Amino acid sequence: MNEIRQIPQASVAIQEGRIAFVGTETEVMNALNGAEILETLDARGCLATPGLIDPHTHLVHGGSREHELALKRAGVPYLEILAQGGGILSTVQATRSASEQELYEKAYQSLNIMLLQGVTTVEAKSGYGLSIEAEQRQLRAAKRLSDNHPLEVVSTFMGAHAVPAEYKGKTNEYVDLVCGMLPQIAQLRLAEFCDVFCEKGVFTVEQSRRILLEAQRNGLLPKIHADEIESLGGAELAGELGAISAEHLLAASDKGLGMLAAGGVIPVLLPGTSFNLGLNKHARARDMIDKFKLPVALATDYNPGSCPTESMQLIMMLASLNLKMTPEEILAACSINAANAIARGDRLGSIEVGKQADIALFDVPNLAYLPYHFGINHTYGVIKNGQAVVWERQLLAPNANI
Numbered sequence: 001m002n003e004i005r006q007i008p009q010a011s012v013a014i015q016e017g018r019i020a021f022v023g024t025e026t027e028v029m030n031a032l033n034g035a036e037i038l039e040t041l042d043a044r045g046c047l048a049t050p051g052l053i054d055p056h057t058h059l060v061h062g063g064s065r066e067h068e069l070a071l072k073r074a075g076v077p078y079l080e081i082l083a084q085g086g087g088i089l090s091t092v093q094a095t096r097s098a099s100e101q102e103l104y105e106k107a108y109q110s111l112n113i114m115l116l117q118g119v120t121t122v123e124a125k126s127g128y129g130l131s132i133e134a135e136q137r138q139l140r141a142a143k144r145l146s147d148n149h150p151l152e153v154v155s156t157f158m159g160a161h162a163v164p165a166e167y168k169g170k171t172n173e174y175v176d177l178v179c180g181m182l183p184q185i186a187q188l189r190l191a192e193f194c195d196v197f198c199e200k201g202v203f204t205v206e207q208s209r210r211i212l213l214e215a216q217r218n219g220l221l222p223k224i225h226a227d228e229i230e231s232l233g234g235a236e237l238a239g240e241l242g243a244i245s246a247e248h249l250l251a252a253s254d255k256g257l258g259m260l261a262a263g264g265v266i267p268v269l270l271p272g273t274s275f276n277l278g279l280n281k282h283a284r285a286r287d288m289i290d291k292f293k294l295p296v297a298l299a300t301d302y303n304p305g306s307c308p309t310e311s312m313q314l315i316m317m318l319a320s321l322n323l324k325m326t327p328e329e330i331l332a333a334c335s336i337n338a339a340n341a342i343a344r345g346d347r348l349g350s351i352e353v354g355k356q357a358d359i360a361l362f363d364v365p366n367l368a369y370l371p372y373h374f375g376i377n378h379t380y381g382v383i384k385n386g387q388a389v390v391w392e393r394q395l396l397a398p399n400a401n402i
């Protein structure tokens with residue numbers, strides 16, 4: 001995770017949205033060998049990194065939850081607010097009563113904020129509908145966002161995010177319903193991944209296993225919100241199933257971390273969530289990297305409850321502060337490892353010949369400056385698929401001349 005190749009005075013040649021050459025300016029000019037250059041972008045000495053990838057968000061939802069702030073700050077635990085019908089369930093109400101267009105427009109604004117932060121690809125989970133109709137509405141909105149916004153949106157079905165009020169006390173029946181939703185979600189190609197909130201008082205390991213096995217049967221790759229609050233065995237389940245990723249993991253056991261490594265599962269850490277919930281506990285990133293050799297990824301967990309921020313740059317700072325990750329590890333975690341956590345590692349996540357030209361430009365003197373100087377946006381420009389979509393810190397209209 002510390003193997004970052006840095007090139008001073010670098011240049012990148014882009015052809016039809018792909019990286020054709022990368023190296024020093026001289027190397028790239030030599031490689032071009034007099035070929036015609038249609039357009040030149042001067043990055044003005046900025047730091048160029050792969051476009052950042054946010055592999056865990058709850059992007060599409062209705063409403064917001066600032067009314068719960070006082071409860072949270074008074075120390076009422078996250079799961080207690082949920083058990084009282086608030087938390088996720090309050091966002092379920094707001095999402096169910098929003099139209100697809102309203103969900104789309106709200107999420108579009110969030111995508112703009114993410115893009116201005118240097119993010120070029122984002123994963124988006126459903127899970128605030130909790131009925132076949134409302135889950136599909138969220139996923140359809142995500143699909144339209146991916147079609148219409150410069151950012152690429154990758155969808156995860158998370159019907160098992162909470163047990164809806166109408167199934168209170170009947171979790172197994174709700175699990176049946178979620179399993180029954182999967183064939184249609186898969187058939188309509190509304191999601192590539194399936195996630196479950198495996199947590200005490202939400203879905204047990206056994207219920208999570210049932211849903212994720214059914215997801216695999218339908219061609220969806222499993223993800224798990226695992227061991228966030230209690231050490232329930234979510235990481236072990238992720239390892240057993242060979243899930244693509246396991247998220248949160250604050251309470252994961254050594255056995256669980258060993259099983260993640262054995263199962264090729266990517267840990268997606270969400271330091272913004274523990275920060276915003278005011279926890280003194282953090283995911284054991286150092287153990288994951290040093291002892292278990294796990295390829296850690298980082299994400300915002302953007303959602304209206306436990307982590308209302310779209311800022312990957314804040315996450316970088318928190319990964320340094322609370323997870324004790326190095327600047328190099330942080331960059332790997334927000335780029336190539338994040339790409340692999342959403343099955344995009346072959347196309348995205350690094351500035352390499354043949355890959356899609358997704359590049360973020362930061363107005364900073366070096367890599368360590370990114371997690372160091374915090375609370376401001378360092379983005380100068382963003383190139384998505386070979387096109388400048390942010391320049392001089394501004395969003396550009398499609399086909400803008402710069």
Ligand SMILES: N=CN[C@@H](CCC(=O)O)C(=O)O
Pocket residue numbers: 058087088091197225228273301303304305306307
């Ligand atoms: N932990 C469960 N789900 C989200 C929170 C969603 C919410 O509170 O609305 C998370 O990843 O933190």
Ligand SMILES: [Zn+2]
Pocket residue numbers: 056057058225301303
């Ligand atoms: Zn989440």
